[in-house]
Amino acid sequence: MGITQLEIEHVARLARLALSDAENELFSSQMSAILCYVETLNELDTDGIIPTAHAVPVQNAFRSDAVQPSIGTDQALSNAPDRVETFFRVPPVIE
Amino acid sequence: MNYQPVIGLEVHVQLNTRSKIFCGCSTRFGAEPNAHTCPVCLGLPGALPVLNRQVVESAIMAGLATNCAIAHKSIFARKNYFYPDLPKGYQISQFEQPICEKGWLDIQVEGQPPKRIGITRIHMEEDAGKLVHGLGNGSGVDLNRAGTPLLEVVSEPDFRSADEAVAYLKQLHQIVTYLGICDGNMEEGSFRCDANVSVMPVGSATFGTRAEIKNVNSFKFVKAAIEYEITRQIDLLSDGGTVVQETRLFDPATGTTRSMRGKEEAHDYRYFPDPDLVPLVISAEWVERTKKELPELPDVKRQRFITELGLSEYDAEVLTSSRSLAAYFEETAAVAHNPKAAANWVMGEVTRTLNDRGLAINSCPVPPRRLADLLHLIDKGAISNNIAKKVFEAMWQSGKEPAAIVEEQGMAQVSDTGAIEAAIDQILAANQGQVEEYRSGKEKVFGFFVGQVMRAMKGTANPAVVNELLLNKLKG
Amino acid sequence: MELHTLTIQQLHQLLKNRQVSSVETTRALLKRIETTENRINAFITVAADQALAAAEAADQRIANGDCQTLTGIPLALKDIFLTEGLRTTCASKMLENFIAPYDATAWARLKSQGAVLLGKLNQDEFAMGSSCESSAFGATRNPWDTERTPGGSSGGSAASIAAQQATATLGTDTGGSIRQPASHCGCVGLKPTYGRVSRYGVIAYASSLDQVGPVTRDVTDAALLLQAIAGHDPKDSTSVEQQVPDYSTSLKNDVKGMKIGLPREYFIDGLDPDVQRAMDNAIAHLKGQGAEFIEVSLPHTNYAVACYYLIATAEASSNLARYEGVRFGHRATETEGLIEMMMRSRAAGFGAEVKRRIMLGTYALSSGYYDAYYLKAQKVRTLIQRDFSEAFKQVDILLTPVAPTPAFKIGEKTADPLQMYLSDIFTIPVNLAGICGISLPAQPSAAGLPIGLQLIGKPFGEETILRAAYSFEQTTDWHRQKAAL
Secondary structure, X not given: OOOOHHHXXXXXXXXXXXXXXXXXXXXXXHHHHHHHHHHHHHHOOXXXXXXXXXXXXXXXXXXXXXXXXOOOHHHHOOOOOOXXXXXXXXXXXXX | OOEEEEEEEEEEEEOOOOEOOOOXXXXXXXXXXXXXXXXXXXXOOOOOOOEEHHHHHHHHHHHHHOOOEEOOEEOOEEEEOOOOOOOOOXXXXXXXXXXXXXXXXXXXXXXXXXXEEEEEEEEEEEOOOEEEOOOOXXXXXXXOOOOOEEEEEEEOOOEOOHHHXXXXXXXXXXXXXXXXXXXXXXXXXXXXXXXXXXXXXXXXXXXXXXXXXXXXXXXXXXXXXXXXXXXXXXXXXXXXXXXXXXXXXXXXXXXXXXXXXXXXXXXXXXXXXXXXXXXXXXXXXXXXXXXXXXXXXXXXXXXXXXXXXXXXXXXXXXXXXXXXXXXXXXXXXXXXOOHHHHHHHHHHHHHHHHHHHOOOHHHOOOOHHHHHHHHHHHHOOOOOHHHHHHHHHHHHHHOOOHHHHHHHXXXXXXXXXXHHHXXXXXHHHHOHHHHHHHHOOOOOHHHHHHHXXXXXXXXXXXXXXXXXXXXXXXXX | OOHHHOOHHXXXXXXXXXXXXXXXXXXXXXXXXXXXXXXXXXXXXEOHHHHHHHHHHHHHHHHOOOOOOOOOOEEEEEOOEOEOOEEOOOOOHHHOOOEOOOOOHHHHHHHHOOOEEEEEEOOOHHHOOOOOOOOOOOOOOEOOEXXXXXXXXXXXXXXXXXXXXXXXXEEEEOOOOOHHHHHHHOOEEEEOOOOOEOOOOEOOOOOOOOEEEEEEOOHHHHHHHHHHHEOOOOXXXXXXXXXXXXXXXXXXXXXXXXXXXXXXXXXXXXXXXXXXXXXXXXXXXXHHOOOEEEEEOOOOHHHHHHHHHHHHHHHHHHHHHHOOOOOOOOOOOOOOHHHHHHHHHHHHHOOHHHHHHHHHHHHHHOOOOOHHHHHHHHHHHHHHHHHHXXXXXXXXXXXXXXXXXXXXXXXXXXXXXXXXXXXXXXXXXXXXXXXXXXXXXXXXXXXOOOOEEEEXXXXXXXXXXXXXXXXXXXXXXXXXXXXXX
């Protein structure tokens, strides 16, 4: 199954990746090959098979509703590429 | 053509847990930006969520109170989208297998028969942070709110008018505040609502294209927003136009909704089960235990006030409008052994004074016990109802016990005939002209004498005794 | 005495008896790193000063009579483990300057014993790869043949052991990322059962498959290191509460009557002759010690790679969404508005393989494809899991190759991602099933390249595979062979 460059562009937008034209082209051919390979899964009849999301059957992991100390604004912002006061700063949303 | 509106509601109920849904950071409002954050709610690499058990308890309570089935097994899912206030690039929510499904509430719009509204599902999720615009040339991201627990309550598209939607919202609001799982503060966004509105020709079996109105934060605005939207869509269709599926924002200033188009793209949330969180399995025992611990819900309480305490339907309705008001009333009534008087006072003097000062019942400086003491004084004739109001005001100001105030200010009711007689004699002597008038048949003057006596005795005279003695004297 | 060649066990004895100090051992290893790094490139960050300070503290601790198994032992971590105050890059330009405010639980446990951190090891970017070539900090080379890759993604973890730059290391294994490089570099690599070791503070690639494990010189060290890191962590919901056994009791030579399964699907025609020979040789050794071999079938083996690449990339596409230049990490400058800032930050911060996998995973989850790809893969995952539980009804453990060939050459498979993916065929099913596996040195290739043997155990069956591995190791000395550097 092939994937068109148009689809690649849509997926890249969803994934927030600004791909170059060369990457677009490369990925569409490589992804087509990979998707063609994964088609082999369709050889298997999986009707009625319960999907596995977790490898090990663990359930009900809880914490109690107790406040733990936060790390503080210095730590929270220590890796921020840009900040103002104690906010992370981002460029404006352009419509 | 006549059109029929179809409305469904999605309500976000912010839970009042102490800590966030997946980490131990405080949920308290109003801290310095990003002060309540940690690796988990900042979405730092390597951080993992652990579910706050109280959130599950609250969700089960909400489900039981809205007649939902509590899922034996439910799972968390990731809702993937990018926005700077969403630290991980996905919101942890529930998609397939939510914790509660298939519930209902019976609503009542005045003048209409009761109507059952279906609740599709209730699920748990985390709130996003806040984006503050206009900080230099950019926006500020504050993640204090990120990870605050929410319940999303999704109704069936069962409403046919804005009034029905508002009745449902009020009832749901009352339920979650009664359950004590939400502070109900709509202005701060603790209870907010998205409305899906469409219109279709009357008699049609297929719904029209719907618009989603986002984040309306008062009952009044919900009504206005829905009504505006219905009119807008009907006008559009009547002019041969079509309704577009879109998100719209309500502007309280103009009472209109406007399109948010352009602000967002077509979403593809790519939901999938969150591998970092394990399935939630709720046993029948757990549900039963929660059911037993459920506080009395407004409907039941209202009924009990009518049958057990002998209140009118109206009084019961008013007194159960909030859990704290009902509790205040109930304690007063129980201590005073006089539900009717307690009801009158709570709905009258107490509510009026609170409103005057803009206070909520929880901050009433006169505790139920003291109010009950005051009612006792009235019941045993120690003070009149009018004096009691003055005493109440003094209690409010000073926090003192009513008996002490009556004592201090000499407000005790005087029934001593000697003292009253002396006062009457004085008044009659000073107003011979009026005495003559009365005796010649102008009985209206009687009121004048009562007023004069009461004034002379600073209102403390027992009015019944005054009446009796005065009559005798005037008959002379 | 060559301090850089010692195992944890040997060094622990010397430290305990005060025959060597942690400081001199740490110095010896730092020196070794200095002299070999230009040929290997196993480290992204060497933390010499911090390491020496920690060694001094450890010596103090030992002087006070507190010498736990890892006190004073110089270790190194794959650069996927968060280390407070020391940068953690995940081999990505995205996190080039990222300094975590907290420690990964696995490292915190070692640190609390007084282990010494030499530095952070190279890997494939975000653990996506099988060759350590996708690192933004350059490829790591295989100490046995520097023209070859050390395998991946924990290539630095294995290469640094083979180059004797660290006493032991930690790696992570999502589809073979501990076992395959261990196999290519002639060391021992253990992937524990999913949930046995906390993932907290480990940068996530594919959360339902990632697991932390040791890379060591021998089986004993693997057991000792696992002991120190295993166990429930309240910060990781997927870590299990099950008690951690005493793994040292597994360190005995005893496979008599042990039933070992040979999965038919792993011994295919066309298996590299060197690998086939190593397996035959290993089977003979274990048979000689009284183990019983039974042919079993894992019928869905051939679907594992496809299944894995859908699940892993889907999870990765979501796990890597947090790198958008807002709170940390690379941010592109001179961008027009928010969306472009995010798109260009991610485009510049991530390398080609990471982008490819994010694209694939996003596609597999997207509207209209979810059922056909992601959900289908999850169902096939169930079938693969069942294959193993059926096999484990007949046998105690399984024996297989780790990789179809010895270490391949640098650049050999980079042009064809699918070929690279297929090289993980024997390790991936273990992650999909969530069970445990160990890779240990078997008979090397004719050309002298290491070849690993994989022993696969039931869920929480680490004791049994450690026992079999230990027994095998006792009859061979391949694990003692040293790369000529």
